[in-house]
Amino acid sequence: MDTPVTEKPVVGKGKNHPSRNEKGTSGGLLSDVKALRERARKHTADGAVTQDYGADRTTVLKLLNEALATELVCVLRYRRHYFMAKGIHAEPVAAEFKVHSDEEQGHADRIAARIVQLGGAPDFSPDTLSARSHSEYVEAGSLCDMIRENLVAERIAIESYREMVQYMGDRDPTTRRMLEDILAVEEEHADDLADMLVKG
Template sequence: MQAFQLDIQTIRQRARQQVAEGARTFTYAGDVQQVIELLNHALATELVCALRYKRHHFTASGLSSEPVALEFQAHANEELAHADRIAERIVQLGGSPDFSPDGLSTRSHADYVAPDSLEAMIRENLVAERIAIDTYRELVRFIGDKDPTTRRMLEDILAVEEEHADELSDWLGRKD
């Protein structure tokens, strides 16, 4: 095994030459424009999911709807927090987060579905969470070691999406 060595003089020189690049340094190995585009699609997904959860929060009805509606509200807030983290990362990478409502649903991986029954709401949210889980897993694989900061952020969001899916599945009375 080779000994670890840093060429601190070169690192210092590059830091000064590329100071306008902010957090993205010479050692960034990802395709920054592609990562920004992928993150903007993830941002759209989180925003669509938050809007769907908000609608379901306000329109859930029936005897057992109150605790589920409150949980829909909590999920909406968590999806908005994910959107904030993604937008912050896009800016760190030198991009612009796309919050434009024009095309939001076409950029989103998940659909905006507005069913009337509580069970259908739970089911549609579970479908969306499962889409998010698979999408984030693929993004994590794609990014790999090229951008560990983005990868860790996506892994954190993925863990919350898995918790949401588990909870929604429990509400439907999953069959293992």
């Protein structure tokens, strides 16, 4: 026996659900449009940060500047290893170091841009770079040591980014998504480096 199909009511339609255009609201799901417009005009100096921003901006900016320093130190370490890699297997490994270095620079650029969006200033000061970075700048000697040191740095970055993502949660979804994107690439880097050590 066939079960009769009943149509589900469409949210926001019908006499009990006035549309946003009729009353200027969306059934209580969003703020009153007039209030939204007034707040937007009143707080233009805040740029992208609106009143419902849920995170502590000072904390987020501190974390992002630490992430920026970490990425910049990684750029420098990978760049050195790219130029210093020697040995019979050096060429493909050096090429991978260069790719990683370029990707870390892209991460740094994204983080710096987000810091500015949040009304902060990205800290590129070389005087305090290594102190703010979570990973270390290790020159390393042999090719294997270079791979190992980069793997250690990637593992540090992975743990740091996971903790930052957890902190952001729903408080700052835009920053969280950016950090999740970066985290995924750092995991790929770690996987690449671990494979190199096994093959070496």
